[in-house]
Amino acid sequence: MEISPLTVNRLSLYLRCLHSLEGEGVGRISSLELAQQFHLSAAQIRKDLAQFGEFGIRGVGYEIPNLIERLTSLLGLDRIHPMIIIGFGNLGRALAASIGFNSGNFRVVAGLDNDPAKIGRRVGGVLVHDASETAAVVAATEAEIGVLTVPAEAAQANYDRLVAAGIRSILNFAPTRLSLNAAVRTKDVDLRIDLEELSYFLSS
Amino acid sequence: MEISPLTVNRLSLYLRCLHSLEGEGVGRISSLELAQQFHLSAAQIRKDLAQFGEFGIRGVGYEIPNLIERLTSLLGLDRIHPMIIIGFGNLGRALAASIGFNSGNFRVVAGLDNDPAKIGRRVGGVLVHDASETAAVVAATEAEIGVLTVPAEAAQANYDRLVAAGIRSILNFAPTRLSLNAAVRTKDVDLRIDLEELSYFLSS
DNA sequence: AGATGTGAATGAGTTCACAGCT
DNA sequence: AGCTGTGAACTCATTCACATCT
Numbered sequence: 001m002e003i004s005p006l007t008v009n010r011l012s013l014y015l016r017c018l019h020s021l022e023g024e025g026v027g028r029i030s031s032l033e034l035a036q037q038f039h040l041s042a043a044q045i046r047k048d049l050a051q052f053g054e055f056g057i058r059g060v061g062y063e064i065p066n067l068i069e070r071l072t073s074l075l076g077l078d079r080i081h082p083m084i085i086i087g088f089g090n091l092g093r094a095l096a097a098s099i100g101f102n103s104g105n106f107r108v109v110a111g112l113d114n115d116p117a118k119i120g121r122r123v124g125g126v127l128v129h130d131a132s133e134t135a136a137v138v139a140a141t142e143a144e145i146g147v148l149t150v151p152a153e154a155a156q157a158n159y160d161r162l163v164a165a166g167i168r169s170i171l172n173f174a175p176t177r178l179s180l181n182a183a184v185r186t187k188d189v190d191l192r193i194d195l196e197e198l199s200y201f202l203s204s
Numbered sequence: 205m206e207i208s209p210l211t212v213n214r215l216s217l218y219l220r221c222l223h224s225l226e227g228e229g230v231g232r233i234s235s236l237e238l239a240q241q242f243h244l245s246a247a248q249i250r251k252d253l254a255q256f257g258e259f260g261i262r263g264v265g266y267e268i269p270n271l272i273e274r275l276t277s278l279l280g281l282d283r284i285h286p287m288i289i290i291g292f293g294n295l296g297r298a299l300a301a302s303i304g305f306n307s308g309n310f311r312v313v314a315g316l317d318n319d320p321a322k323i324g325r326r327v328g329g330v331l332v333h334d335a336s337e338t339a340a341v342v343a344a345t346e347a348e349i350g351v352l353t354v355p356a357e358a359a360q361a362n363y364d365r366l367v368a369a370g371i372r373s374i375l376n377f378a379p380t381r382l383s384l385n386a387a388v389r390t391k392d393v394d395l396r397i398d399l400e401e402l403s404y405f406l407s408s
Numbered sequence: 409a410g411a412t413g414t415g416a417a418t419g420a421g422t423t424c425a426c427a428g429c430t
Numbered sequence: 431a432g433c434t435g436t437g438a439a440c441t442c443a444t445t446c447a448c449a450t451c452t
Contacts (some may be wrong), residue, residue: 075407171399198389253435262433
C-alpha cells in the first residue's frame, strides 16, 4: 500500500509525543488521551497506525515503549543516515553546525562548495570538498541525503550532479522549481513561499 | 471566501514563474504554456486565479505584467514586512544574514536572545536585544512576523511572549507542537519531520 | 466496560470537459 | 479558432460511528 507523506509526517509527530511521554514515565496511553494532550485527532491517530498493523490493545490503549519501537523502525530511525550539504553559504553552514538538524540518526558527513576559499576548510566539524567531486564524495561517505543550500540559479546543476552521483534523496532549500528525477525522493523547503503565505494572510 | 494555504502557495509559485518569464521579455502566456514550462497543471492555474477574479483574456491568455501586478498585490508583496528573529543560534544567525530570506519585501529588523554574550551585538547587520524586551522591540520596529529559532524547550514561552507583544504572524522552526493562539497566523517549518519523511521513503 | 480497528459518510482538493467570451 | 472560467466528476483525506476484541 502506498502511504501518503501526510500520514508519514504525523507518524513523526506521534513518535515525538511518545518520547516526551516516555520521559515522564508514562507506560501506556489511549488514542484519546494522546490526542487531547497534543491537540491531535484520536480517530486519525488510530487510522494512521492501523495502516501498518495492529499496535494497540483493545479496551486498554497503546504500550508506549512498544509503539515507540514500531514507529522508530517504520520511519527508518533505527539506523544512521549520512547527509551531505551542498552550498556552504549562511544556511548550509548553519545546518551543518545546528544540533537540531545534525543529531539523532542524521549526520552531516561532508560539505560541497565551488568557492576555493571554502574548499578544504573544516566548517562546524564538516570538511568542505570541491563540488566537482560530488560523485567521489557521495561514494566515499555513502551519503543518503543531499541537502541543497545553493542559490536558485545553481540548484538544477547541483541537483543533477547529486542524482548522477547516486544520492537516494534530496532536501532542497533553493527557491526554484527543479526538474525532478523520479528515482530520487525530493522534498522542498521553500522559506520564501512560507513567508509569502504569511504575507497573504496578513493582508487578507 | 476562505482561500486555502495550498492555493496561496501556488500563487507564490506562479508569481515566481511569471517574474522569470518577464525577465526573458515574454509579454503574455496561456495557462497551458505556463503549465508545460514549469510542470504545473493548467486547469489548476485557471481555478486558482479564478478565485480572485477574471485576470485573463479568453482566446488569448494572461498579460504577464498585469498578472504580476495583481498577484503581487494579492500576496501583500507591494509593501515591506518587518521581521524579528527570536533565538540567535546557528539557524537564527543564518536567516538574519541570508539574502534569500532577508530580501524582497521581507526585512529582518531586529533580533532577540536571552544570552548576555549576544545581547547588544550586531549580527549580520541586525541588533540583538534582550528577549525580556520582546514587547518593546515589537512595538518599536512594528514587526509583523516573528521568526522563532529557539530550542524546542524555549519555544512555547517565546511564542506566548510574541503573541502578547502583538505580533501578527509567526514562522516557527522549533521542533515542537505549540499551543496556538487563533489570532496569530503560525506556520511551522519542521526540518526534523522533513528528514524523517525522507528516511521513511528511503526504507520503504 | 472501554478502547481499538474500520467501513461508511463527509469534506477538501484536483482534474475533466465544455459553455462562453474575445 | 482558441483560451478562459466553471460546474460536474473524481480522487484524496479526514471524521464519524460502531462492531470487535480484551
